Amino acid sequence: xxxxxxxxxxxxSTADGSLSSVEEYQSAILAAIAPLAPASLELAAxxxxxxxxxxxxxxxxxxxxxxxxxGYAVLAxxxxxxxxxxxxxxxxxxxxxxGDTGIYRLVPGTAIKIMTGAQLPAGxxxxxxxxxxxxxIAQVRVYQSAExxxxxRYAGGDAAEGETLLSAGTRLRAMQVAVAASAGRKAVSVxxxxxxxxxxxxxxxxxxxxxxxxGRIWDSNSYMIAAAVRETGAVAYRRSVVxxxxxxxxxxxxxxxxxADLLITTGGVSMGGEHDVVKxxxxxxxxxxxxxxxMQPGMPQGFGVIGEGGAGGLGAERRVPIFTLPGNPVSAxxxxxxxxxxxxxALQGADDLSLPSVQATLTxxxxxxxxxxxxxxxxxxxxxxxxLSGQQSHQIASLGRANALIVIPEWETQLPAGDTVDVLIxx
Amino acid sequence: xxxxxxxxxxxxSTADGSLSSVEEYQSAILAAIAPLAPASLELAAxxxxxxxxxxxxxxxxxxxxxxxxxGYAVLAxxxxxxxxxxxxxxxxxxxxxxGDTGIYRLVPGTAIKIMTGAQLPAGxxxxxxxxxxxxxIAQVRVYQSAExxxxxRYAGGDAAEGETLLSAGTRLRAMQVAVAASAGRKAVSVxxxxxxxxxxxxxxxxxxxxxxxxGRIWDSNSYMIAAAVRETGAVAYRRSVVxxxxxxxxxxxxxxxxxADLLITTGGVSMGGEHDVVKxxxxxxxxxxxxxxxMQPGMPQGFGVIGEGGAGGLGAERRVPIFTLPGNPVSAxxxxxxxxxxxxxALQGADDLSLPSVQATLTxxxxxxxxxxxxxxxxxxxxxxxxLSGQQSHQIASLGRANALIVIPEWETQLPAGDTVDVLIxx
Numbered sequence: 028x029x030x031x032x033x034x035x036x037x038x039x040s041t042a043d044g045s046l047s048s049v050e051e052y053q054s055a056i057l058a059a060i061a062p063l064a065p066a067s068l069e070l071a072a073x074x075x076x077x078x079x080x081x082x083x084x085x086x087x088x089x090x091x092x093x094x095x096x097x098g099y100a101v102l103a104x105x106x107x108x109x110x111x112x113x114x115x116x117x118x119x120x121x122x123x124x125x126g127d128t129g130i131y132r133l134v135p136g137t138a139i140k141i142m143t144g145a146q147l148p149a150g151x152x153x154x155x156x157x158x159x160x161x162x163x164i165a166q167v168r169v170y171q172s173a174e175x176x177x178x179x180r181y182a183g184g185d186a187a188e189g190e191t192l193l194s195a196g197t198r199l200r201a202m203q204v205a206v207a208a209s210a211g212r213k214a215v216s217v218x219x220x221x222x223x224x225x226x227x228x229x230x231x232x233x234x235x236x237x238x239x240x241x242g243r244i245w246d247s248n249s250y251m252i253a254a255a256v257r258e259t260g261a262v263a264y265r266r267s268v269v270x271x272x273x274x275x276x277x278x279x280x281x282x283x284x285x286x287a288d289l290l291i292t293t294g295g296v297s298m299g300g301e302h303d304v305v306k307x308x309x310x311x312x313x314x315x316x317x318x319x320x321x322m323q324p325g326m327p328q329g330f331g332v333i334g335e336g337g338a339g340g341l342g343a344e345r346r347v348p349i350f351t352l353p354g355n356p357v358s359a360x361x362x363x364x365x366x367x368x369x370x371x372x373a374l375q376g377a378d379d380l381s382l383p384s385v386q387a388t389l390t391x392x393x394x395x396x397x398x399x400x401x402x403x404x405x406x407x408x409x410x411x412x413x414x415l416s417g418q419q420s421h422q423i424a425s426l427g428r429a430n431a432l433i434v435i436p437e438w439e440t441q442l443p444a445g446d447t448v449d450v451l452i453x454x
Numbered sequence: 455x456x457x458x459x460x461x462x463x464x465x466x467s468t469a470d471g472s473l474s475s476v477e478e479y480q481s482a483i484l485a486a487i488a489p490l491a492p493a494s495l496e497l498a499a500x501x502x503x504x505x506x507x508x509x510x511x512x513x514x515x516x517x518x519x520x521x522x523x524x525g526y527a528v529l530a531x532x533x534x535x536x537x538x539x540x541x542x543x544x545x546x547x548x549x550x551x552x553g554d555t556g557i558y559r560l561v562p563g564t565a566i567k568i569m570t571g572a573q574l575p576a577g578x579x580x581x582x583x584x585x586x587x588x589x590x591i592a593q594v595r596v597y598q599s600a601e602x603x604x605x606x607r608y609a610g611g612d613a614a615e616g617e618t619l620l621s622a623g624t625r626l627r628a629m630q631v632a633v634a635a636s637a638g639r640k641a642v643s644v645x646x647x648x649x650x651x652x653x654x655x656x657x658x659x660x661x662x663x664x665x666x667x668x669g670r671i672w673d674s675n676s677y678m679i680a681a682a683v684r685e686t687g688a689v690a691y692r693r694s695v696v697x698x699x700x701x702x703x704x705x706x707x708x709x710x711x712x713x714a715d716l717l718i719t720t721g722g723v724s725m726g727g728e729h730d731v732v733k734x735x736x737x738x739x740x741x742x743x744x745x746x747x748x749m750q751p752g753m754p755q756g757f758g759v760i761g762e763g764g765a766g767g768l769g770a771e772r773r774v775p776i777f778t779l780p781g782n783p784v785s786a787x788x789x790x791x792x793x794x795x796x797x798x799x800a801l802q803g804a805d806d807l808s809l810p811s812v813q814a815t816l817t818x819x820x821x822x823x824x825x826x827x828x829x830x831x832x833x834x835x836x837x838x839x840x841x842l843s844g845q846q847s848h849q850i851a852s853l854g855r856a857n858a859l860i861v862i863p864e865w866e867t868q869l870p871a872g873d874t875v876d877v878l879i880x881x
Binding site: 126185190192199202204205206208209212229230232239243246251253257271356385 | 517637787
């Protein structure tokens with residue numbers, strides 16, 4: 028498994044010079060995004076965020092010599108030569124439980140019962156597991172010799188004091204949360220979850236749950252993209268459908284700017300013709316540019332940063348990246364996975380949100396337009412991948428069955444069954 | 455990529471008959487878990503949940519014939535034979551925007567300008583893309599002929615009325631949310647996110663952020679397991695550290711039973727010796743059993759269902775599954791991924807939470823005890839996987855660097871570099 032893009036002959040250039048390659052567009056986006064300011068968050072809130080500091084061991088880990096088994100703390104010399112036939116017999120002078128903070132000292136020639144995780148008494152240099160003994164109470168017979176250090180976890184065996192356990196830039200998954208907690212950290216400095224505002228634009232859109240009249244469709248994009256945002260661990264705010272004109276789009280963006288670390292629109296503003304007026308207005312808000320990317324689905328893309336220096340009357344110091352994704356649901360989804368995911372990682376100072384990529388064998392033929400990289404919906408099962416029918420970009424039903432995107436490079440127009448392809452695994 | 459366990463000679467049996475295999479234990483767990491009752495949730499709340507109903511198309515999708523491009527609605531016969539040299543010229547009688555709910559009729563010999571997604575006017579049978587024309591306003595020159603149906607998305611082309619779009623048992627990822635929304639659904643019947651209460655038990659545990667005295671360690675398990683629960687999409691409630699005795703553990707469980715769909719403890723109750731009193735008390739609460747599973751790390755496991763018929767004074771009708779995971783953080787983590795994840799899926803009527811599995815090549819040797827399946831922390835990079843040093847089950851620092859678990863089967867004790875192994879990809 029690898030993370031990241033597809034590489035091969037011509038991957039970074041396209042047959043049609045007026046189109047950007049997927050990689051060119053991804054690079055342009057990442058160049059425009061600065062990480063969010065760090066915040067100190069308690070561990071439970073920091074889950075899924077990205078460390079903005081190194082987490083070091085405040086003390087040696089473990090901080091004291093302790094037993095890795097239930098048994099008896101002894102001097103190894105006192106059980107040297109012990110065997111089933113000739114056990115060593117030692118008086119048991121006490122017992123140390125895990126969590127016992129008392130101070131114990133082993134007298135040579137005796138044993139102290141000890142539980143897993145309990146502190147090794149001073150003077151002891153080995154633990155004899157209970158399985159090697161008669162489990163005695165007042166005295167214990169030991170049937171096997173133990174080397175010094177047997178079943179002992181030494182202080183600092185896991186990490187020395189001051190050792191870096193987690194580096195800045197690490198995403199706090201469950202394991203990393205455990206490492207921070209085990210180092211005694213109640214809070215850590217992280218780049219917080221990006222707050223993303225999602226707007227669908229389009230006069231043809233109707234809210235789900237309300238009646239449909241001919242000419243209209245139910246809005247699915249804002250629900251889908253908000254869910255996709257949350258799948259990355261970011262916070263999504265969904266805005267109701269916005270009319271696809273400057274009077275609808277611009278105030279909606281302005282209103283959301285204050286709460287957003289990233290804005291995503293889907294629909295009209297990426298399109299041509301009638302919508303140039305919205306595009307022109309968006310350009311005035313900042314550095315938003317529109318381009319065609321040599322891919323299918325999802326050609327028309329818009330990206331920029333708005334709110335800069337109060338341009339366009341937004342009056343904000345905030346500079347907020349904005350994506351204007353295509354309106355077709357499939358195009359919007361694929362565009363999100365390829366372009367917005369890496370941007371969300373960059374806002375957190377990380378580079379880990381690309382979809383995982385594997386190789387698989389096509390079970391059926393796949394077609395792609397010349398000069399464009401296709402991302403076909405498919406079902407990945409083991410090392411085989413099946414392209415789904417209904418690949419037109421408005422055909423959403425096949426989305427519900429896909430678990431992967433099959434990547435057909437720019438320089439291929441059709442691949443036969445049996446060919447090996449790169450496959451992106453969907454969340 | 456596959457999801458699920460490792461299979462091979464002897465996988466389902468173990469060298470030591472007193473041990474359960476991983477699969478035997480997984481099966482026993484799943485046999486004891488019933489899905490949660492369904493609830494109707496609005497789409498945003500239903501994200502990540504599992505459908506308890508089929509979602510069907512309430513209307514045909516799309517519900518009306520519409521244009522897939524910006525262009526001109528025409529009668530194909532009126533542009534037959536059109537070419538660059540001999541264009542067809544048609545009077546433009548109107549314009550239809552996306553979302554326009556007006557009723558339009560094309561008069562033969564004329565054209566109506568039409569936007570992507572807009573309703574095809576009655577009488578038209580094709581759309582000529584704007585790129586094939588002079589983009590005329592009062593009249594348009596068409597430089598290319600169009601077949602009937604060109605650039606037309608027909609009603610029902612994506613789904614017929616009543617067609618099943620999503621089946622019960624489907625998890626609602628972003629794409630499935632889009633499918634439900636595009637079918638007009640505002641709410642769906644799902645099995646809700648399981649609510650999981652996580653308790654660390656152990657007298658040696660101290661809360662992170664508070665000073666450590668010798669003999670004590672900071673609790674990491676409850677933070678880690680709560681985070682791992684949330685990574686699956688379930689809801690986690692973390693309880694502070696609980697003393698490792700019946701007076702500590704049993705009231706804590708009783709108190710949490712009412713809000714939990716699943717309970718997870720880590721620590722003492724899975725261990726032997728001193729802790730038998732807690733085990734015995736837990737057994738009395740229901741059907742909790744303790745067994746050793748032929749794996750490393752994570753041998754001692756406990757699972758059952760408590761609260762049944764009010765047994766043990768819990769007085770509840772609720773039957774709540776409980777896992778008592780080992781206290782070593784690494785053991786607890788691996789046990790969670792192997793046993794609790796599938797249980798959380800089963801609570802939702804799904805079987806999709808097993809870690810994804812791929813094959814990779816070892817970059818260094820790996821060892822494993824005979825008769826036990828080892829899950830070694832490793833770093834997966836492309837098709838290569840590197841075992842990390844520090845594989846003892848208390849050595850948590852290496853957890854922070856791992857992104858995968860390397861599976862060494864029961865019948866192997868050491869594998870050389872270059873061998874192919876199964877690898878579980880961590881969240």
